[in-house]
Amino acid sequence: MNRDFSFIILTFNEEIHLRRLLESIKDLHAEVFILDSGSTDDTLKIAQAYGAEIQNNPFVNHPKQWDFALKNFDIKTPWTIGLDADQMVTPELFDQLQKFKNIDFEGINGIYFNRKNYFQGSWIRYGGYYPIYLLKMFRTGIGHSDLNENMDHRFIVPGKTLIWKKGHLLEENLKENDIDFWFKKHEKYSDLIAQEEIERMQNLRTQLLKPNLWGNPDEKKAWLKRLWWKLPLGLRPYLYYSYRMIFKLGILDNKTARRFHYLQGLWFRKLVDEKISKLKNP
Known part of the structure; x- marks a missing residue:
C-alpha cells in the first residue's frame, strides 16, 4: 500500500465517471476514500469494487462537503490528494505520482496540478482555460477547504507550494453532453454565487487568501476576484x-x-448579476 499519499473523491451519481478515474489511479496502490451525497445509481458498487472506504454526507455545497471529508476520514498518509469524480489522471501525471516520495518534499505543503478541461468532447484550450493550476495535493492535516465561498471551491495551505506543469488532470463532465443538465446545474450555481456576493457586500464574508497578482495561482485568482x-x-x-x-x-x-465560452463566460455571469440585482432590490 502506498505510504506517501491517499485519495479523497466526492461523488453523487457518478457511475459514468468513477470507474474511469479509479482505473487511472489504481496502480498507484493508494488508499481511496469516497464521500458520497446520496447516489442512487451504481456509484457505490463501483467504489466498493475498487476497495474504497465510503462515507455519506448530505450535500450543501462543495466547500462544506470537502471540509467534512477532510475532517471525517482517517487519513494516515502524510499527503492527501482531493479529486472530483469527473477527473482522471494522465499517464504523465501518474508517472510523477508514482515517483513521489514524501522525503523528497520537505518544506513543501502543497502541489498544484495542471488541469485540461473538456466540454462535450472539446478541449477548452484558450480563453484563459489552459493552463489552469489547481491545488490538489497537500499535507494531511495542513490543507483545508476554503469555506468563504459558496461554489468556487479551493484547498488552502500555509507555507510553500509547487506547481507541476507536466502531466495533467483531465476533467470532463460527461453529463454535460446533455445541455439541459448544464443549464440546470448552473441555475443552482448562480443562486449560490448571487447569495455569496450579497453577503460580501454586507461584509459577512472575507477572503482567506491574500490577493496577490504575482503570487501563487490561488492568490492571483483572489486578486482577480477582488477586482471582479x-x-x-x-x-x-x-x-x-x-x-x-x-x-x-x-x-x-x-x-x-x-459555445462554452459564451455559456460560461457571458450567459452564466449575466444570470448571476440579474439574481444579485433582484436580491438587492426585492
Missing part, C-alpha cells in the same frame, strides 16, 4: 467575455469550445 467584485453589475459579464475571447484568444477555439 468592484466592477459594475451588468457590465462586467461583457467585459469578461470580451477579455476571454479577444485577449485570451478564445476566438481560436473550435465551435463547441466557443
Whole structure:
C-alpha cells in the first residue's frame, strides 16, 4: 500500500465517471476514500469494487462537503490528494505520482496540478482555460477547504507550494453532453454565487487568501476576484467575455469550445448579476 499519499473523491451519481478515474489511479496502490451525497445509481458498487472506504454526507455545497471529508476520514498518509469524480489522471501525471516520495518534499505543503478541461468532447484550450493550476495535493492535516465561498471551491495551505506543469488532470463532465443538465446545474450555481456576493457586500464574508497578482495561482485568482467584485453589475459579464475571447484568444477555439465560452463566460455571469440585482432590490 502506498505510504506517501491517499485519495479523497466526492461523488453523487457518478457511475459514468468513477470507474474511469479509479482505473487511472489504481496502480498507484493508494488508499481511496469516497464521500458520497446520496447516489442512487451504481456509484457505490463501483467504489466498493475498487476497495474504497465510503462515507455519506448530505450535500450543501462543495466547500462544506470537502471540509467534512477532510475532517471525517482517517487519513494516515502524510499527503492527501482531493479529486472530483469527473477527473482522471494522465499517464504523465501518474508517472510523477508514482515517483513521489514524501522525503523528497520537505518544506513543501502543497502541489498544484495542471488541469485540461473538456466540454462535450472539446478541449477548452484558450480563453484563459489552459493552463489552469489547481491545488490538489497537500499535507494531511495542513490543507483545508476554503469555506468563504459558496461554489468556487479551493484547498488552502500555509507555507510553500509547487506547481507541476507536466502531466495533467483531465476533467470532463460527461453529463454535460446533455445541455439541459448544464443549464440546470448552473441555475443552482448562480443562486449560490448571487447569495455569496450579497453577503460580501454586507461584509459577512472575507477572503482567506491574500490577493496577490504575482503570487501563487490561488492568490492571483483572489486578486482577480477582488477586482471582479468592484466592477459594475451588468457590465462586467461583457467585459469578461470580451477579455476571454479577444485577449485570451478564445476566438481560436473550435465551435463547441466557443459555445462554452459564451455559456460560461457571458450567459452564466449575466444570470448571476440579474439574481444579485433582484436580491438587492426585492
